[in-house]
Amino acid sequence: MSVSGIVRAVGRTPLVELGCVVPAGSARVLVKVESGNPTGSMKDRMALSVVERAAANGRLPVAGTVVEYTGGSTGTSLAFVCAALGYSATVVTSDAFSREKRDHMRALGAKVVEIPSDGGRTTRELIRAMMRRAAELGEAPDAFLADQFNNPDAAAGYAPLADELWEQTGGHVHAFVQSVGTAQCITGVARRLGALGDGVEIIAVEPNESPVLSGGEPGSHAIEGIGPGFVPPLWDGDLVREIQTVSTDAAKAMTRRLAKEEGLFGGTSTGANLVAALRVAQRLGVGKTVVTVLCDSGLKYLSTDLYAEHPPADGPQSLTERT
Numbered sequence: 001m002s003v004s005g006i007v008r009a010v011g012r013t014p015l016v017e018l019g020c021v022v023p024a025g026s027a028r029v030l031v032k033v034e035s036g037n038p039t040g041s042m043k044d045r046m047a048l049s050v051v052e053r054a055a056a057n058g059r060l061p062v063a064g065t066v067v068e069y070t071g072g073s074t075g076t077s078l079a080f081v082c083a084a085l086g087y088s089a090t091v092v093t094s095d096a097f098s099r100e101k102r103d104h105m106r107a108l109g110a111k112v113v114e115i116p117s118d119g120g121r122t123t124r125e126l127i128r129a130m131m132r133r134a135a136e137l138g139e140a141p142d143a144f145l146a147d148q149f150n151n152p153d154a155a156a157g158y159a160p161l162a163d164e165l166w167e168q169t170g171g172h173v174h175a176f177v178q179s180v181g182t183a184q185c186i187t188g189v190a191r192r193l194g195a196l197g198d199g200v201e202i203i204a205v206e207p208n209e210s211p212v213l214s215g216g217e218p219g220s221h222a223i224e225g226i227g228p229g230f231v232p233p234l235w236d237g238d239l240v241r242e243i244q245t246v247s248t249d250a251a252k253a254m255t256r257r258l259a260k261e262e263g264l265f266g267g268t269s270t271g272a273n274l275v276a277a278l279r280v281a282q283r284l285g286v287g288k289t290v291v292t293v294l295c296d297s298g299l300k301y302l303s304t305d306l307y308a309e310h311p312p313a314d315g316p317q318s319l320t321e322r323t
Contacts, residue, residue: 007084010037010044011160015168015291020261021254021274026281027174027288031264031274032165039073039080039104040297042161046184047077049157050146051085060144065090068146069134071122071181071225072101073296078146079110090143092134096120097224099303113137121220124210124229149182150233158188165189165291166196173197174284177244177277177292179205179269180213181225183232185293190239201241205276208247213237222248223268225295244276251275252306255298259307265298268306 013036018029034042054060065088066078075091082089089110093102096117105112115130117123131149138145148154165173176193178186190202206212207227210219218229223246248268255271258264270293277292284290298307 005084006038007048007081010048012164013037015165016262016264018262018264021257022278022281025286026278027284027286027290029274029277029281030169030289030291032161032291032293033264034161034294035266035297037077039076040299041073041077042158042185042293042295043073043077044080045161046148046154046157047074047081050148050151050153051078051081051087053153053156054144054146055085055087060087061142063087064142064144065140066146067134067138067140067143068092068148069127069130070148072097072105073225073300074146074148075110075112076101076104076108079105079108082110083108090137092130092137094126094130096122096126098301100300104300118220121222122210122224122227122229123220124218127228127230148184149228152234154182154184155188155191155234158185159192161185162189162192162196166193169289169291171197172289173200173291174288175201175203175241175277175280175290177203177205177273177280177290179223179226179272179276179295180232180235181228181269183235187234187236187239190236194239201280202239203276203280204240204243205272206243206245207272208245208250211243211245214243214245223251223272224301225267226269226272244279246272246275255306258294259298264294266294267296267298267301269295 014033037044067090069092079089092113094115094117193200207221209221210227251272254274273292281290
């Protein structure tokens with residue numbers, strides 16, 4: 001399949017150095033602004049990779065339907081790629097995730113199936129219920145189950161992100177910090193950075209309320225897109241130097257700071273990334289470079305309390321919070 005039209009706009013996003021939120025004496029902190037992708041999310045990268053590769057080897061038939069379970073951004077990205085390349089999309093999601101994401105999927109022509117949540121929180125039970133429903137829908141004729149937790153084509157879609165980071169920094173990357181949902185982004189970037197140079201520290205981020213990668217118990221949280229409550233099947237702990245935990249409240253507070261003090265408008269997982277990245281920057285010190293990701297646009301969260309005029313009181317914001 002030849003890549004043409006709007007899908008050619010995927011990738012090649014800006015890399016921005018932060019100033020105001022980075023304490024003195026820290027390493028410099030750079031943010032890959034993935035909201036510059038067509039749907040405002042880094043997930044456009046994996047969606048294009050998954051659809052192209054499935055079409056190339058016949059798993060996705062001509063005019064077939066892509067089926068996926070998703071917290072929203074992956075579904076939106078798949079709906080976008082399908083609309084651009086002539087496929088249908090069916091997405092299983094939940095009211096735990098923002099209305100903007102669900103409306104965006106529908107606007108791009110996807111059929112959206114919503115699974116009720118427990119009070120709008122992300123839990124292991126909810127994610128597994130979504131996965132089961134998508135698997136059922138994926139058995140239909142001409143359907144292809146994208147299966148983002150288990151599909152290695154998703155990680156391959158993030159390798160170009162690593163190439164871009166290496167080029168944009170002139171090869172000066174000392175640490176890469178990224179929150180973990182499916183683990184596909186951190187895996188794809190880590191493997192490629194490892195091939196480009198030695199000694200890049202890979203730092204994983206997960207919700208403090210559900211620290212399963214750290215060996216803790218699953219729990220509910222409100223950082224959309226990460227922390228599914230179980231260890232992702234393709235998680236490779238050998239790629240990671242350390243795992244940082246960040247609470248929902250701390251992530252939201254940092255997301256608001258990033259918008260007001262740096263002019264960068266992201267979602268809650270971006271705030272979690274920044275909390276962890278600032279810890280790493282303090283440890284590494286002056287002369288080093290820490291890179292992290294603005295995962296998606298804050299426009300996806302305007303109906304949530306993230307950017308509410310009077311948001312709930314923020315919880316602890318200590319840079320040393322971890323398990």
